[in-house]
Amino acid sequence: MRIVVINHVTLDGVVQGPGRADEDTRDGFTRGGWAAERGGDDAVTRAWGQRLGASSGYLLGRRTYQDVLAHWNDQGGPFRDALNNTPKYVASNTLTEPLPWPNSTLLSGDIPAAVAELKKTPGDDLHIMGSGALIRSLAPLGLIDEYLLCTHPLVLGSGRRLFPEGFVPTAFDVAEVTPTATGVIIATYRPMSTEGDDLRLEP
Template identity: 50%
Template sequence: MGKVIAIEHLTLDGVMQAPGHPEEDPRDGFRHGGWASLRQDPVMQEVMGARMSSAWALLAGRTTYERFAAFWPKQEANPFTEALNRVEKYVASSTLAEPLPWENSFLLKGDVTDAVAALKEELPENLVVFGSGVLVRALMARGLVDELVLLIHPLVLGEGRRLFSGSESEELELVDSVATTAGVIVATYRPETRG
């Protein structure tokens, strides 16, 4: 049985919107896109690479899937590109239809939390989520996220979509942490009720 592992870039005030590049996600008038790209370093790449080196599958919401599918297949060969193109990708969307454009992509059917709960039982590998805030919040509400890997950047934006809406109440256990050379804290948490 696999686990659901959510890997999220966050600012100190909890914003997760558009970490990669300036035009990534301008919803709600967000104008600070690309904030995480300034702090990439070898330590962060090592942490991310470790999550992508063992058996895993990608779980993504529609917005993240569309952005990844438009970007990664067009990149030069490198370990991240090869890993993302190779793995099976499970997509939560009520608007997309199969066939999905990126190789090894499958659309989840029915209620997304039911579909993910079934996948956790069926698949031996972990389901790794990058971004996909709406999806992650739905999975957390149902108790389906087994691990949060939070890359916390030394930055306060004051606006933007947040991972935690403020209505959640859950105790988390810190199981690992490391500081990068760029001042990012990579903190791994698990819900205290699960081992």
């Protein structure tokens, strides 16, 4: 299976709290819900739907797993059933089994090694949503195969970023780019190399 990230991001790289004001207030973040204004963008909805419709499941960090599932189980509706029925792999060294939501499998201990083993199993893509800490732990090891990023025309100036300062230099191949009517840029990126300080960024 491939590991594919699907996330909203701002022009300055923030991924924290896109959906709701109270989604993630860590470090005093007060700008949550920044993606909601364009959340009804048909092109964004289609792009996410196409990917998730052919998914083998979700790979999530503890916080995203607990927040997303709790939110949608409280909200109800078809999205709740889709999340509950889909296999979920939860990377955490603090949670214990049994996990609270159906079809959930705990990955603990050496999580990058567990994910590497998971990638060897047959199936379609596993999708990471949110889960910034998990992404930052897997990406430098070459365990993420693709990113579908919806970049919003916003600069927030604060918040947790997808690739923080000090992240290993990485070049990407841009596989597909789609601008939308609301100004969101939907782009698919595939990592090409992680060569550290010797990385050569060539056109």
